[in-house]
Amino acid sequence: MKKIVIGLILMGLFSQSSYAGKYGTAVTRGGQAKMSFRVLDDEGQPVGSATVRAAFYFDLKKQGMIISETDTNGVCSVEGITHMDVSYQIQKDGCYRTDGCYVFGMVEPPVINNCWQPWDPTNTVILKRMKNPVPMYVKSLNVGVPEFGKSLGFDIEKGDWVTPYGQGASSDLLFYPELAQRSSDDFDYTLTLTFPNEKDGIQTFKGPTFNEGSQLKSNYETPKDGYLSEWKQFRKRRLKEGETNNIDENRTYYFRVRTVLDKDGNIVSALYGKIYGDFLNFTYYLNPTPNDRNIEFDPAKNLFGGRDRFAP
Numbered sequence: 001m002k003k004i005v006i007g008l009i010l011m012g013l014f015s016q017s018s019y020a021g022k023y024g025t026a027v028t029r030g031g032q033a034k035m036s037f038r039v040l041d042d043e044g045q046p047v048g049s050a051t052v053r054a055a056f057y058f059d060l061k062k063q064g065m066i067i068s069e070t071d072t073n074g075v076c077s078v079e080g081i082t083h084m085d086v087s088y089q090i091q092k093d094g095c096y097r098t099d100g101c102y103v104f105g106m107v108e109p110p111v112i113n114n115c116w117q118p119w120d121p122t123n124t125v126i127l128k129r130m131k132n133p134v135p136m137y138v139k140s141l142n143v144g145v146p147e148f149g150k151s152l153g154f155d156i157e158k159g160d161w162v163t164p165y166g167q168g169a170s171s172d173l174l175f176y177p178e179l180a181q182r183s184s185d186d187f188d189y190t191l192t193l194t195f196p197n198e199k200d201g202i203q204t205f206k207g208p209t210f211n212e213g214s215q216l217k218s219n220y221e222t223p224k225d226g227y228l229s230e231w232k233q234f235r236k237r238r239l240k241e242g243e244t245n246n247i248d249e250n251r252t253y254y255f256r257v258r259t260v261l262d263k264d265g266n267i268v269s270a271l272y273g274k275i276y277g278d279f280l281n282f283t284y285y286l287n288p289t290p291n292d293r294n295i296e297f298d299p300a301k302n303l304f305g306g307r308d309r310f311a312p
C-alpha cells in the first residue's frame with residue numbers, strides 16, 4: 001500500500017513539474033488573463049446591459065467574482081489571475097441565463113511573461129430571449145422496466161406506465177425491453193422504443209452553439225419533420241471485454257405523439273415535446289395543446305403540479 005501511495009505522489013509531482021516546465025508559474029502561482037465577451041441574442045443582435053460574472057480560478061478569496069456589464073454593442077472585458085480557465089455566467093432580465101467556461105493556454109506559446117495566451121480573446125455568447133413560455137407536463141423519471149420480453153406502454157400525460165403496471169391509459173411510448181443475462185459480467189440488454197400511431201416518432205438533437213450553456217437547452221420549437229418510428233438502446237457486457245453501450249445521459253430528444261392523420265396521410269392533430277436525458281433516466285416535457293410545437297416551458301406552470309422547478 002505504501003508503494004502505491006508513494007507512486008501516486010511521485011506521479012503528481014512529475015505531472016506538476018511537467019506543467020510548470022511548459023506554463024511556468026502561471027500554473028503554480030497563477031497567471032494574468034484577460035478576455036472579452038460579445039453577447040448576442042437568438043437573432044444575432046447585440047445585448048446591452050447584460051450582467052457578466054466571471055470567476056478566475058486561482059485566488060477567489062482575494063480576487064472574488066468579477067462583475068461587468070456589456071455596452072450597447074454587447075461587449076465587455078474582464079481581467080484577473082487564474083491557473084488556466086475562467087468560468088462565467090451571463091444574464092439579463094427577459095433572457096435565459098448562459099453559463100460556460102473558457103480555457104486558456106490552448107495555443108503556442110501558452111504563456112508569455114506570465115500572461116495566458118491568447119491575450120484578450122473575444123468569446124461570443126448567445127443569450128436567448130424569453131419569447132413565449134407555456135404550461136407543460138414536465139416530469140423526471142429514473143425507473144426500471146416492470147417486466148422483460150413484453151411491450152410496455154407509457155402514458156406521458158399521466159406520467160405512468162399503462163395498466164397493469166401503472167395508472168396510465170394511453171400508450172404514447174412503447175418500450176420493449178429484452179435481457180439475456182448469463183452472469184453479472186456477461187449479458188445483452190436492449191430497449192426498443194416504438195410508437196402506436198403512424199408518424200408518431202422521436203429524433204435526437206445535439207444542441208448547436210445556439211444552445212450551448214443556455215438554460216433553455218432546446219430550440220423554441222420542435223421540428224416539423226425528421227421523426228423516427230423506432231429507437232434502440234443497448235448495453236452489452238463481456239467478462240474479458242468490458243461493457244459497450246449507446247446510452248448517453250446528456251442526450252436530448254424531440255418527440256411527436258398522439259398523431260391523427262386524414263385520409264391522405266396528412267397530420268390533422270399531434271402533441272409535441274422534448275426529452276432531456278436518456279431512457280429510462282430522463283426528464284420529459286409535453287405541450288398539451290394539439291399542433292403546438294412550442295417547447296419553451298414556463299417553470300412556474302408545470303401541469304403535474306408540485307413544487308419542483310425544472311429548467312425551461
